[in-house]
Amino acid sequence: MMTNPVRKITQGQFSFLPELTDAEISLQVDYGLSRGYAWSIEYTDDPHPRNTYWEMFGMPMFDLKDAAGVLMELQSCRKTFPQHYIRLMAFDSTRGVESIAMSFIVNRPASEPGFGLIRQEAGGRTMRYTVHGYASARPEGERGGNGKS
Amino acid sequence: MIDLVIGWTAIQSMSNWARRNDMILHMHRAGHGTYTRQKNHGVSFRVIAKWLRLAGVDHLHAGTAVGKLEGDPLTVQGYYNVCRDSYTRQDLPRGIFFDQDWCDIRKVMPVASGGIHAGQMHQLLDLFGDDVVLQFGGGTIGHPAGIQAGAVANRVALEAMVKARNEGHNIRVEGPEILRKAARGCSPLQQALDTWGDITFNYTPTDASDFTPTAAVAH
Numbered sequence: 001m002m003t004n005p006v007r008k009i010t011q012g013q014f015s016f017l018p019e020l021t022d023a024e025i026s027l028q029v030d031y032g033l034s035r036g037y038a039w040s041i042e043y044t045d046d047p048h049p050r051n052t053y054w055e056m057f058g059m060p061m062f063d064l065k066d067a068a069g070v071l072m073e074l075q076s077c078r079k080t081f082p083q084h085y086i087r088l089m090a091f092d093s094t095r096g097v098e099s100i101a102m103s104f105i106v107n108r109p110a111s112e113p114g115f116g117l118i119r120q121e122a123g124g125r126t127m128r129y130t131v132h133g134y135a136s137a138r139p140e141g142e143r144g145g146n147g148k149s
Numbered sequence: 150m151i152d153l154v155i156g157w158t159a160i161q162s163m164s165n166w167a168r169r170n171d172m173i174l175h176m177h178r179a180g181h182g183t184y185t186r187q188k189n190h191g192v193s194f195r196v197i198a199k200w201l202r203l204a205g206v207d208h209l210h211a212g213t214a215v216g217k218l219e220g221d222p223l224t225v226q227g228y229y230n231v232c233r234d235s236y237t238r239q240d241l242p243r244g245i246f247f248d249q250d251w252c253d254i255r256k257v258m259p260v261a262s263g264g265i266h267a268g269q270m271h272q273l274l275d276l277f278g279d280d281v282v283l284q285f286g287g288g289t290i291g292h293p294a295g296i297q298a299g300a301v302a303n304r305v306a307l308e309a310m311v312k313a314r315n316e317g318h319n320i321r322v323e324g325p326e327i328l329r330k331a332a333r334g335c336s337p338l339q340q341a342l343d344t345w346g347d348i349t350f351n352y353t354p355t356d357a358s359d360f361t362p363t364a365a366v367a368h
Contacts, residue, residue: 014312016304018334023318031315096235096253101279 007112009047014086014102022071025106027090029067032102037064037090039070043081043145045109046136057081060091074106083109083143107142109135153180153197157204158254164205175260176206183199185356194356195224198231208282215272217264221357222276232257233280241360258282262358266345267306267338269337272323274310275304283307293340305331 010016020028023059029039040060044051057077066069072090077086089100113134120128135143150161151174160176167174184192194211201209211228212220228241233256237249261273262284275281292299309331314320320327332339337368 010304014308016301017308017331018310022314027316028312032318094235095255134199 005090007114008108009085009112009114011047011105013102019108020104020106021061025074026071028102028104029075029088032090033065033067035090035092035101037092037101039064040089040091041070041073041077041086042089043077043084043086043107045084045140046129046133048115048133048136049131053086054087057086059098071115078107081107085109092139150173150177150356151206152177157200160201160206160260161204167207172173173207174205175208176201176210176257188359193244195227195231198228198257202232202251202254205255206257208260209257210262213261213263213265213352215265215269216261216274219352219354221354224354226276226354227358228258229277229281232259238250242358244358244360252256256280260284262286264350266347266348267341268325268328269304270303270306270310270328270349271320274307274314275321275324288341288345292337293344294337298337298340299341301335302337303350305335305338306341 008015013018020102031038033057038060041057044054057080061073062068074086074088084107085101085105087105090102092099092101103132116132116134118130118132121128122128151160153160153176155163164174166172178197181194182196184197185194192198198209198211209232212218212225214220214222214225223243226241227245229239230243230245234241234249235251235256237245239245239248243327247283256279260282261277262357263280264287266282266288273281283303285299287300287355289303290296292302305319306328309327310320310324313323313327318327328338328342332342335366
């Protein structure tokens, strides 16, 4: 079994579907806004499955009620970090929820090498396993696609 | 994972243990039939769901309405709401007889499991909404191209359906077409639909709500 057969990292919503177009992203943003969610943008060059908190691209847009504004922020983030992973996240502030309700990747590096499994032989016959991202083996700024950050 | 057959004191203790040890407690409900099967001298699963929420379990098998195990769709939705609501409102068709404020009592993630498959994704999403665990066991492992293909099929079906719903499509009506469209770009999903697409379980549930609108109200 291959862990990364299509050389595409599958995290969050819609990652098994073809990449969303900007028009499709806009519809999802509208849906989130109609439910009262606040959108925010995050990016990273280290998509390890346990890397929960990516870098914030600006503040969460608590007061923004228009999908076009969110898309504008997204374009600006894509321009700054064309070879990073970028995701849109919707925060639901409902009492008792207070959590991220939607999250999906909207930008990917040209090449996604995926992860390797590292086996460490420990005491006795014990094996310890850890997941290692091939991209994060390189220094920051050299991780995405063709060496450009 | 625990079952009802271990007993209520053990459920409570294991819930405390799980909380202390960073574990999620998955409550499979084998044994509930001994309480819920008989309407005239049993305990409704709605009540058991409330007890289990108070006991502090994290997941709870609460029925599927469309799978191999019986369950009246509205009554099952009532169980789901009891697990997930912060404030449960009276809802007689769903078997909820009174308002109940759950304050800050932790919610339970309901689980739909038992004879469900990718071809029912529109019904599952329409019935149960976002906060639910959908467990496709046979619907993953039984895939003709293997387990990984089965998992991909289910995930693609789910994502396509959520996307369509968010875009404003009426998935209850357009569901099968949305699945067929998604399957054009995903052969594992096409195989899953070919294998299970037509399978439904038709039965008259015994756990339907006692509530029936009188003729005067129904008009």
